[in-house]
Amino acid sequence: MNKIYFSLAILFLSSIRFINAQNNISDLVLTNAIIINNVDGTLQKSSTIQIKGNKIIKIDTNAYHLSKKNKKTKVLDLKGDYVLTGLWNNHSHLSDLLPDTNSLLENESAFSAAYRSARNAADALKAGFTTLRVVGEQKFIDVALKKAFDENVLVGPRIIPSGNPISSHGDGDWLVKSAKGLDAIKKAVETNVESGAEIIKIMVDRMKNEEIKVAIETAHNLRVKVTGHASNEKARIAINYGIDMIEHGYLLSDKTIQLMADKNVFYDPTIVCNLSADYIKERENRIKSAGFISSKDVIDGRTLVAYADERDNTFAKKQRKILQKAIKAGVKITTGSDSNPISEIGLLEIEQLVFSGLSELDAIKAATINSAEAMGMQDRLGTIEVGKLADLIVLEKNPLENISNIRTLKMVIKDGKLVNLEKNEGEKSFWELYILKK
Numbered sequence: 001m002n003k004i005y006f007s008l009a010i011l012f013l014s015s016i017r018f019i020n021a022q023n024n025i026s027d028l029v030l031t032n033a034i035i036i037n038n039v040d041g042t043l044q045k046s047s048t049i050q051i052k053g054n055k056i057i058k059i060d061t062n063a064y065h066l067s068k069k070n071k072k073t074k075v076l077d078l079k080g081d082y083v084l085t086g087l088w089n090n091h092s093h094l095s096d097l098l099p100d101t102n103s104l105l106e107n108e109s110a111f112s113a114a115y116r117s118a119r120n121a122a123d124a125l126k127a128g129f130t131t132l133r134v135v136g137e138q139k140f141i142d143v144a145l146k147k148a149f150d151e152n153v154l155v156g157p158r159i160i161p162s163g164n165p166i167s168s169h170g171d172g173d174w175l176v177k178s179a180k181g182l183d184a185i186k187k188a189v190e191t192n193v194e195s196g197a198e199i200i201k202i203m204v205d206r207m208k209n210e211e212i213k214v215a216i217e218t219a220h221n222l223r224v225k226v227t228g229h230a231s232n233e234k235a236r237i238a239i240n241y242g243i244d245m246i247e248h249g250y251l252l253s254d255k256t257i258q259l260m261a262d263k264n265v266f267y268d269p270t271i272v273c274n275l276s277a278d279y280i281k282e283r284e285n286r287i288k289s290a291g292f293i294s295s296k297d298v299i300d301g302r303t304l305v306a307y308a309d310e311r312d313n314t315f316a317k318k319q320r321k322i323l324q325k326a327i328k329a330g331v332k333i334t335t336g337s338d339s340n341p342i343s344e345i346g347l348l349e350i351e352q353l354v355f356s357g358l359s360e361l362d363a364i365k366a367a368t369i370n371s372a373e374a375m376g377m378q379d380r381l382g383t384i385e386v387g388k389l390a391d392l393i394v395l396e397k398n399p400l401e402n403i404s405n406i407r408t409l410k411m412v413i414k415d416g417k418l419v420n421l422e423k424n425e426g427e428k429s430f431w432e433l434y435i436l437k438k
């Protein structure tokens with residue numbers, strides 16, 4: 001009898017060992033890769049990244065040998081391609097359209113807007129954006145899509161939803177939740193958070209000081225960060241009340257910039273909203289000279305978007321100066337497209353940071369680690385490290401040499417899964433469907 005128990009015990013123990021060994025097998029391995037360190041700009045050549053489930057479990061410079069018994073692991077030989085942590089777009093709207101040439105927003109149902117948003121987000125993932133922080137969306141479409149993507153009902157990026165932006169004077173703005181008085185502001189913040197918002201966006205410029213204070217305090221009590229659409233004066237007031245980030249930052253003074261640096265307030269400059277005709281031309285030439293001429297639809301579409309929000313040259317110049325000053329002062333910059341489609345305008349925004357005087361590394365930091373840090377998610381995302389979530393992009397060329405090389409995308413891995421980059425089943429592009437449609 002004892003012998004039987006003894007054998008059973010051995011069998012039991014070895015089965016535990018077997019299970020453990022199985023558990024250590026990676027699901028996905030990227031080998032022969034050049035890892036881009038997005039913090040210091042160094043390259044780690046001949047690297048292997050092992051992924052198990054949705055996490056990075058090992059990084060080394062040894063060649064990876066797949067044992068014959070191991071039929072579970074998928075090994076991808078990158079043949080010297082570059083691996084960068086996944087891109088973020090920190091100022092997204094999923095359903096918004098600027099310009100809205102066909103008055104779509106007035107006439108469509110929430111369901112139609114949601115389908116359009118899902119397509120926009122899915123296209124963004126296929127362009128390398130593994131995380132979208134939404135800062136203003138109608139009817140909690142962002143919350144619904146987050147759920148659909150997280151639960152793998154649809155394939156899409158990580159979504160950080162905000163619900164409607166909040167303001168006390170939002171009448172007439174289709175997107176803004178108008179809340180009159182301090183109680184209403186408090187309630188609006190609470191309702192957004194109860195409905196699934198993970199960030200609160202307030203329209204600082206249109207609010208009284210007390211209202212700004214209440215919005216920030218309410219959100220912080222619920223452990224939710226706050227960002228504000230803000231120009232200089234109101235930005236400074238919001239910063240003193242403890243706001244976490246500033247969007248656009250129109251005409252920020254040196255004093256406000258210094259305050260942002262001192263209080264570690266992140267800045268999302270949305271340069272796409274501050275282009276003059278000269279800058280639009282310059283931008284197109286730079287992309288063309290880097291060898292990235294895309295389809296006519298894309299060029300026409302993005303030019304239309306840029307002109308829809310065009311500023312005069314003096315203003316555009318000032319915003320570029322402000323961005324350069326912010327970097328110099330040590331303000332952490334993030335990157336967001338504001339306009340749609342995120343896939344194209346998001347990439348443009350990263351490029352425009354460089355065209356506006358940032359280094360390639362600073363632009364990449366803005367689109368990765370800084371954006372993760374702004375949300376307090378740097379323990380899980382933002383760099384390629386063991387233990388972090390496996391959100392990665394594979395590029396044929398080094399974006400530290402030329403920022404437009406973020407367009408040489410070959411693979412996207414989100415949450416440990418390889419994304420199918422084939423064209424969407426729907427044959428029409430975003431441009432054809434929603435912007436250029438007659």
Ligand SMILES: [Zn+2]
Nearest residue numbers: 091093136338
């Ligand atoms: Zn916006």
